[in-house]
Amino acid sequence: MKIYLDNAATTQLDPEVFSxxxxxxxxxxxxxxxxxxxxxxxxxxxxxxxxxIAKLINADPSEIIxxxxxxxxxxxxxxxxxxxxxxxxxxxxxAVLHALNKPHCLSVNSKGEIDLAELELLLSDGVPSFVSxxxxxxxxxxxxxxxxIGRLCESYGAIFHSDTVQTIGHYHHDLQSLKAHYITCSAHxxxxxxxxxxxxxxxxxxxxxxxxxxxxxxxxxxxxxxxAGIIGLAKAFEIACRDIDEHxxxxxxxxxxxxxxxEVLPGVTFNSTSATEDSxxxxxxxxxxxxxxxxxxxxxxxxxxxxxxxxxxxxSASHVLQAIKxxxxxxxxxxxxxxxxxxxxxxxxxxxxxxxxxxxAA
Numbered sequence: 001m002k003i004y005l006d007n008a009a010t011t012q013l014d015p016e017v018f019s020x021x022x023x024x025x026x027x028x029x030x031x032x033x034x035x036x037x038x039x040x041x042x043x044x045x046x047x048x049x050x051x052x053i054a055k056l057i058n059a060d061p062s063e064i065i066x067x068x069x070x071x072x073x074x075x076x077x078x079x080x081x082x083x084x085x086x087x088x089x090x091x092x093x094x095a096v097l098h099a100l101n102k103p104h105c106l107s108v109n110s111k112g113e114i115d116l117a118e119l120e121l122l123l124s125d126g127v128p129s130f131v132s133x134x135x136x137x138x139x140x141x142x143x144x145x146x147x148x149i150g151r152l153c154e155s156y157g158a159i160f161h162s163d164t165v166q167t168i169g170h171y172h173h174d175l176q177s178l179k180a181h182y183i184t185c186s187a188h189x190x191x192x193x194x195x196x197x198x199x200x201x202x203x204x205x206x207x208x209x210x211x212x213x214x215x216x217x218x219x220x221x222x223x224x225x226x227x228a229g230i231i232g233l234a235k236a237f238e239i240a241c242r243d244i245d246e247h248x249x250x251x252x253x254x255x256x257x258x259x260x261x262x263e264v265l266p267g268v269t270f271n272s273t274s275a276t277e278d279s280x281x282x283x284x285x286x287x288x289x290x291x292x293x294x295x296x297x298x299x300x301x302x303x304x305x306x307x308x309x310x311x312x313x314x315x316s317a318s319h320v321l322q323a324i325k326x327x328x329x330x331x332x333x334x335x336x337x338x339x340x341x342x343x344x345x346x347x348x349x350x351x352x353x354x355x356x357x358x359x360x361a362a
Contacts, residue, residue, distance in 0.1 A: 003304045003345045008138050008166060008283050008336035013232075014191035020235040021193065024228040032225050033214060042227050049234035053198060056241045057183075059175040065199045065207070065217050066230055070165035070186030071095040072210065073199035076221070077161045077182035079208040081130040084159065087122055088132045089114055090323040091142070096132055096163055097319070103132075111272045112142035112324045116152065123156035134163040135171070135183075139320040139334060140272035141283035143167075150179030159205070165189055165197075169240035170248070170282060181205045185237075187229070191338070192236030196229030247339045252281045254337050254346050261350040262286060265357055271326055282337050287330040293356060295331050302352045307334050 004012065024045065030038025032046050047061070054061040067073045074095040078086075086103040088096060091112050097103075104122065106114045114133070123129055131153050136143045146162050153160035161182040164173065169190025173183065182205070186197040201207045213222030240247070259275045262268050267289035273279040274286075288295060299306055308318075308331075321332060335349075 001303060001345070001348065003341075003349060005335045005337060005341065005345070005349065006305045006307050007338040007341075008189075008334065009307060010188045010194065011191045011338050012340055013193060014236060014239060016239060017192055017232045017236045021228045021232040024231050028227070032227060033216065042225070045227060046225055046230055049230045052234045053237055056237055057173045057175050057200065058177075059200055060203060062218075063175070063200055063203055065201060065220050066225060066233075067197045067199050067221060068195055068223075068226070069188075069197040070163070070184050073184035073186070073197050074161075074163055074165075075099050076199055076207065076210040077184065077201070078130075078132065079210055080182075080206050081159070082206060082208070084128045084130040086130045086132060087119065087158075089134075091137050091140075091320050092132065092134055093138060093163055093165070094319075096134070100132075106133075108323055110324050112137060112140050112320070113273075114144065116145070116148060119149065120152055120156075123152060123158055129153075129156070129158040130161065131158050132161045132163070134165075135167040136280035136283075137272070137320060138166045138283070139318060140285045140324065141274035141280035142272045143278065143280055146180065147178060154179045166280060166282070169237055170244070170280075172241070172244065175200060175202070185233075187233035187236055190236055190240040193229045193232040196226050196233045198233065243339075248281055250339060251337045251341070252277065254341055254343065255281060255284050255335075257343065258284060258335060258346050258350065261346075262353070265354065267330075269327070269330070271321070271332065272324065284335045284337075286333050286335065287327060288333065288353075290329055290331055291356070295333055295353075295356075298356060299333075299349070299352060304349050304352060307336075308332055 028041050030042040032042040050061045050064045054064050078099045086100055088103045090105045106118055133144055135146050150160050159181050162180050164183045165186045168185040181202045183200045188194040211222045269287045271285035274284050296308055
């Protein structure tokens with residue numbers, strides 16, 4: 001049995017999504033910029049996908065720009081800050097932090113929570129600002145109140161960007177009520193294909209072009225469109241939104257089951273709010289007492305795939321764990337779940353961990 005519990009890094013492609021993509025890999029392979037039947041067919045498919053996505057987030061199709069994934073979407077939004085003071089947090093994904101030049105980082109507590117009063121105080125000084133705060137953290141699962149943040153930004157005339165890569169497809173987003181100017185998406189986080197995503201850019205908001213060349217995406221994103229990927233993105237998003245309540249109930253149940261089992265092991269703690277129902281329900285960040293055993297390797301040897309934090313920072317110290325001052329004497333493992341995981345997989349994973357503890361204790 002192979003067990004995959006690293007779904008915050010990437011997810012298994014849904015067979016229904018693969019079926020939707022296949023005709024656009026084998027039959028409908030035209031270039032959407034070509035002015036012939038094959039091209040027009042491809043163009044229609046792209047616009048249908050755009051319309052599907054827009055409807056699911058209550059946006060206008062013209063506000064959806066297809067990208068090569070979440071990183072590109074975040075980078076493009078941040079490029080549009082246009083000299084404004086950028087306010088962010090130290091917990092953002094590197095797709096945000098590495099794209100910024102000396103931003104103002106809000107303080108966070110040991111759970112990774114930000115102080116909204118601090119944000120409002122900054123916004124009230126009248127300096128034109130660009131606020132970039134993620135919806136939920138990919139490592140420790142803390143969820144930010146982006147509805148309140150959006151309203152604060154609107155009150156003070158600030159531009160608001162939220163990295164929603166971990167929550168698109170897992171939470172409902174209504175862009176008529178959410179006061180965000182930009183949100184981002186990557187299809188492979190909810191059982192779609194890798195290498196495709198979208199940037200939502202509210203009408204009337206500036207958008208600087210990151211990629212130059214052709215006139216694709218209304219001259220906002222050059223490059224031949226990944227038509228099969230776009231079809232897969234739209235289909236995966238449609239499925240995720242259709243079944244969101246069912247999937248959340250199932251995944252939260254698996255996570256709560258693992259939490260209850262891990263709590264009996266001596267010295268185990270949980271980062272941030274990840275063990276509670278207030279956190280990102282797909283992520284559980286666990287600190288294990290150092291035993292001299294490489295936990296990740298042990299689990300890997302037993303066909304269980306997890307990560308030590310973010311898959312993007314493998315081999316380096318996690319900036320997120322450092323920011324919340326997590327106990328560095330302990331070993332951190334991130335378990336992240338999907339609709340394809342089972343109770344049997346959770347129980348087996350715990351058996352392996354408990355066996356390790358019994359061996360060390362002996």
